Amino acid sequence: TQLLEQSPQFLSIQEGENLTVYCNSSSVFSSLQWYRQEPGEGPVLLVTVVTGGEVKKLKRLTFQFGDARKDSSLHITAAQPGDTGLYLCAGVDNYGQNFVFGPGTRLSVLP
Amino acid sequence: EAQVTQNPRYLITVTGKKLTVTCSQNMNHEYMSWYRQDPGLGLRQIYYSMNVEVTDKGDVPEGYKVSRKEKRNFPLILESPSPNQTSLYFCASSPRVTDNSPLHFGNGTRLTVT
Numbered sequence: 001t002q003l004l005e006q007s008p009q010f011l012s013i014q015e016g017e018n019l020t021v022y023c024n025s026s027s028v029f030s031s032l033q034w035y036r037q038e039p040g041e042g043p044v045l046l047v048t049v050v051t052g053g054e055v056k057k058l059k060r061l062t063f064q065f066g067d068a069r070k071d072s073s074l075h076i077t078a079a080q081p082g083d084t085g086l087y088l089c090a091g092v093d094n095y096g097q098n099f100v101f102g103p104g105t106r107l108s109v110l111p
Numbered sequence: 112e113a114q115v116t117q118n119p120r121y122l123i124t125v126t127g128k129k130l131t132v133t134c135s136q137n138m139n140h141e142y143m144s145w146y147r148q149d150p151g152l153g154l155r156q157i158y159y160s161m162n163v164e165v166t167d168k169g170d171v172p173e174g175y176k177v178s179r180k181e182k183r184n185f186p187l188i189l190e191s192p193s194p195n196q197t198s199l200y201f202c203a204s205s206p207r208v209t210d211n212s213p214l215h216f217g218n219g220t221r222l223t224v225t
Contacts, residue, residue: 031210042115042201042216043154050210088153092208097161098169099144099205099214104153 002027002093004102012108016078021105023089024071030092032072034063037086037104079109113138117202117217124192125225132187132220134202140215142205143185144169145177147198154201160185161208192224 005024013019023032031050035043047056049065049072056063060083062075076083089102115136124130136143144159146169156169160179174196176188185204189196202217 033213035214040199040219042203042218043214044216045213048211048213086153090214092210096208098156098159098167098208099142101154101156106151 002029002091002100004089004091004100006087006089006102006105008105009103010106010108012110013079015080015109015111018075018077019079019107020073020075021087021107022071022073023102025091026070027094028069030069032065032069033090034072034074035088035090037088039085043086043088076107079107081109081111083107084109113215115202115204115215115217117200117220119220120218121221123223123225126193127191130189130192130222132189132200132202132222134185134187134217135183136185136204136215137183138204138206138215139182140204141182141207142212143179144203144214145175145185145187146201146203147171147196148201149198157187157200192222194224196222197224198222 007022033048034046037043047063052067052069054065060077064073086104088104118133141162145157146154155171158177160166200220203214205212205214
């Protein structure tokens with residue numbers, strides 16, 4: 001079974017700080033997706049990284065896919081309270097039959 | 112509007128009283144899935160379906176049933192709910208299970224079993 005691990009589990013920072021969260025696996029994934037979930041709502045897709053070494057930017061969010069396609073990172077510059085939420089990474093399993101999710105990083109940005 | 116619709120949004124019931132949470136998508140998606148989310152935790156998959164009449168167990172299927180008789184609907188059935196099934200439930204769908212297929216989530220169903 002392919003597993004995705006995420007770190008840190010919890011992160012509480014002040015507005016304006018930078019942060020990086022990580023998604024790791026011992027298995028190769030053909031791509032990884034990042035979702036953000038706000039309290040009481042369903043997760044929403046932020047980005048999909050497909051190519052090893054790929055970097056994608058979404059305003060203040062920078063996503064990177066590892067060269068070996070076993071890990072990914074999300075860097076947020078100058079965090080804002082609106083960035084608060086649960087960040088989940090996900091990928092397609094080896095059999096191409098199911099999506100697997102990491103446990104998530106719960107981010108709290110304090111004003 | 113393309114969406115995944117779950118009903119009800121909130122449900123309070125008693126132990127042992129059978130209930131069904133409905134999930135419907137209007138995007139002709141092949142893949143659908145149910146998750147539960149407990150306070151402070153991530154998503155745990157209950158069941159998923161790759162297409163009509165094809166369903167498979169996820170990580171926590173005990174106490175739940177599903178059916179996929181038509182493409183748009185994927186109801187979650189609790190035959191005899193128990194308090195440990197109190198949770199926030201999400202349904203999701205995707206065109207298919209591929210790298211560039213995003214998951215679309217419903218707004219959630221908050222279930223309380225007393």
